[in-house]
Amino acid sequence: MQPMLASFEQPARHWTQGLDRRFALLWALLWALLWALISRLAFAGRCDNTGATRERIQPVPMAKILPLADAVEEVVRDGDKVAFEGFTHLIPYAAGHEAIRQQRKDLTLVRMTPDLLYDQLIGVGAALKMIFSWGGNPGVGSLHRFRDAYEQGWPRPLEIEEHSHAAMANAYEAGAAGLPFAVFRGYRGAELASVNPSIKSVTCPYTGEQLATVPAMKLDSAVVHAQRADREGNVMLEGIVGVQKEAVLAAKRALVTVEEIVDDLGLRSYNACVLPHWTITAVAYVPGGAHPSYAQGHYKRDNAFYEAWDPIARERDTFTAWVKENILEKGPEAFARFART
Amino acid sequence: MAAPSTWTPTEMMTIVAARALKSSDVCFVGIGAPSAACNLARLTHAPGITLIYESGTIATKPNLLPLSIGDGELCETALTTVSVPEMFRYWLQGGRITVGFLGGAQIDRFANLNTTVVGPYNRPKVRLPGGGGAPEIATSCQEVFITMAQSKRSFVAKLDFITSLGHGEGKCSRERLGIATKGPTRLITDLSVLEPDAETREMTVVSIHPGVTRERIADATGWPVKFAAKVADTPPPTVEELTVLRDLHARTRAAIEGKA
Numbered sequence: 001m002q003p004m005l006a007s008f009e010q011p012a013r014h015w016t017q018g019l020d021r022r023f024a025l026l027w028a029l030l031w032a033l034l035w036a037l038i039s040r041l042a043f044a045g046r047c048d049n050t051g052a053t054r055e056r057i058q059p060v061p062m063a064k065i066l067p068l069a070d071a072v073e074e075v076v077r078d079g080d081k082v083a084f085e086g087f088t089h090l091i092p093y094a095a096g097h098e099a100i101r102q103q104r105k106d107l108t109l110v111r112m113t114p115d116l117l118y119d120q121l122i123g124v125g126a127a128l129k130m131i132f133s134w135g136g137n138p139g140v141g142s143l144h145r146f147r148d149a150y151e152q153g154w155p156r157p158l159e160i161e162e163h164s165h166a167a168m169a170n171a172y173e174a175g176a177a178g179l180p181f182a183v184f185r186g187y188r189g190a191e192l193a194s195v196n197p198s199i200k201s202v203t204c205p206y207t208g209e210q211l212a213t214v215p216a217m218k219l220d221s222a223v224v225h226a227q228r229a230d231r232e233g234n235v236m237l238e239g240i241v242g243v244q245k246e247a248v249l250a251a252k253r254a255l256v257t258v259e260e261i262v263d264d265l266g267l268r269s270y271n272a273c274v275l276p277h278w279t280i281t282a283v284a285y286v287p288g289g290a291h292p293s294y295a296q297g298h299y300k301r302d303n304a305f306y307e308a309w310d311p312i313a314r315e316r317d318t319f320t321a322w323v324k325e326n327i328l329e330k331g332p333e334a335f336a337r338f339a340r341t
Numbered sequence: 342m343a344a345p346s347t348w349t350p351t352e353m354m355t356i357v358a359a360r361a362l363k364s365s366d367v368c369f370v371g372i373g374a375p376s377a378a379c380n381l382a383r384l385t386h387a388p389g390i391t392l393i394y395e396s397g398t399i400a401t402k403p404n405l406l407p408l409s410i411g412d413g414e415l416c417e418t419a420l421t422t423v424s425v426p427e428m429f430r431y432w433l434q435g436g437r438i439t440v441g442f443l444g445g446a447q448i449d450r451f452a453n454l455n456t457t458v459v460g461p462y463n464r465p466k467v468r469l470p471g472g473g474g475a476p477e478i479a480t481s482c483q484e485v486f487i488t489m490a491q492s493k494r495s496f497v498a499k500l501d502f503i504t505s506l507g508h509g510e511g512k513c514s515r516e517r518l519g520i521a522t523k524g525p526t527r528l529i530t531d532l533s534v535l536e537p538d539a540e541t542r543e544m545t546v547v548s549i550h551p552g553v554t555r556e557r558i559a560d561a562t563g564w565p566v567k568f569a570a571k572v573a574d575t576p577p578p579t580v581e582e583l584t585v586l587r588d589l590h591a592r593t594r595a596a597i598e599g600k601a
Binding site for chain 2: 209
């Protein structure tokens with residue numbers, strides 16, 4: 001019978017076969033030890049984490065004080081989710097104009113109160129999307145370039161994500177705090193909640209109250225203007241401070257343009273709004289850089305310009321000519337003449 | 342002084358809106374007509390009023406009307422200025438505001454407001470600036486005053502979009518949403534004053550401005566407007582009210598034109 005025969009025909013085991021098996025075991029053990037050693041060295045202190053935590057934001061050794069063009073080059077990149085923040089006050093116009101000169105594209109522009117600067121960025125086609133809560137020319141009327149892009153797709157279609165001020169302010173704060181979302185009492189009876197899918201709700205675990213939620217605002221880059229920086233790149237802003245501190249702390253990279261660079265930030269309230277240099281990527285000295293917005297203590301809001309903008313932005317031709325003359329053919333030094341009150 | 346004989350409908354509206362405010366009010370001020378009314382109140386019968394603008398300025402006393410809600414004048418004359426997240430979280434959401442003052446592009450009979458779009462949301466005929474602070478002002482302030490010029494274009498039967506809640510669909514709409522604040526208690530226009538009916542909450546004419554007829558009010562309203570059982574005659578502007586208001590506008594104009 002064939003099977004019986006087969007057992008007899010099995011050749012004698014060579015002594016090296018057993019040795020191989022023993023070596024294999026040894027080898028495996030050795031490799032395991034080696035791997036343990038390597039992983040211990042490579043991932044020292046790392047623990048498995050069941051919850052999501054915020055990405056680590058590396059402190060910048062010292063904010064680099066750079067010319068505006070270099071600062072914008074480094075901080076604001078194509079495709080960024082970027083906030084040029086400023087709540088009427090301290091709007092970083094010069095930095096926005098530099099981004100236009102450098103032909104930044106595919107930006108997601110974030111701002112509570114997009115005004116003329118975003119009208120300009122949208123009008124030149126730098127933006128794919130705008131996230132906002134009030135988009136107008138305050139006290140004057142519409143943002144015509146924004147409307148043309150959104151309603152007619154010129155010079156390119158613009159996507160929007162719309163919120164209320166309370167939602168945006170809370171979202172920035174959650175972004176700065178490293179939380180995944182913001183919770184607040186809002187949007188009750190308001191239709192935005194039914195057209196913006198990112199607005200959701202949560203039930204309070206203590207009281208059972210339904211509260212609105214929005215995702216935390218997490219930015220690639222934040223650009224703000226401030227009154228002064230010292231030589232280390234610590235920045236101080238005062239007056240209507242808006243959501244600038246939150247925007248900077250919610251961003252991976254931050255650029256601050258300033259009215260002046262001083263040896264020492266000087267006499268200030270113990271609770272002054274100061275951004276330490278290690279929260280900022282780059283500081284650029286651009287006096288007048290907030291015009292036609294203003295810098296408290298330096299120059300006033302140019303309300304006449306906000307009114308003059310209406311006819312300029314109304315037509316594509318007048319807008320394009322204005323951009324050519326006032327942005328493309330000029331540099332940041334053109335803002336200096338506004339620095340005098 | 343002789344009683345002034347002429348005034349514009351807008352002046353009448355601003356003056357009536359100002360009269361609605363008390364010295365003890367803590368008022369969240371929207372820009373435009375509300376800002377003029379609130380500052381007129383402060384400069385006339387309500388010197389103690391606390392004016393708050395959403396830019397963060399608390400108890401501000403501007404000498405002229407700001408063009409935006411964040412003009413330097415507001416910060417310089419304020420008791421204190423807080424950050425925007427603090428403004429919305431502690432002061433508005435925290436329930437510290439007695440009166441929220443709003444305006445809008447469209448309003449319906451229940452004083453719901455639209456400042457978002459004319460036409461459908463995704464393909465609007467006109468894209469308006471949006472809600473800003475209004476959605477939460479409308480529900481967090483103890484009560485809301487609205488001031489808007491009255492016309493068929495803006496007083497509509499159905500809003501294109503509900504930016505901020507008034508009395509919803511009437512009756513207990515707010516209560517059903519868990520809202521404890523009163524909502525719009527007064528709508529002041531250039532022709533009349535409307536207040537919510539105690540039961541239906543439909544905005545109903547309670548006072549008619551001098552020289553205005555019921556027909557004119559009906560013609561300027563996009564729904565069959567109701568009149569209260571007892572309708573008052575709005576007292577005409579006083580010399581003081583008109584003078585202070587005109588001075589305020591003159592100072593503002595001069596400042597914008599760079600003469601101040």
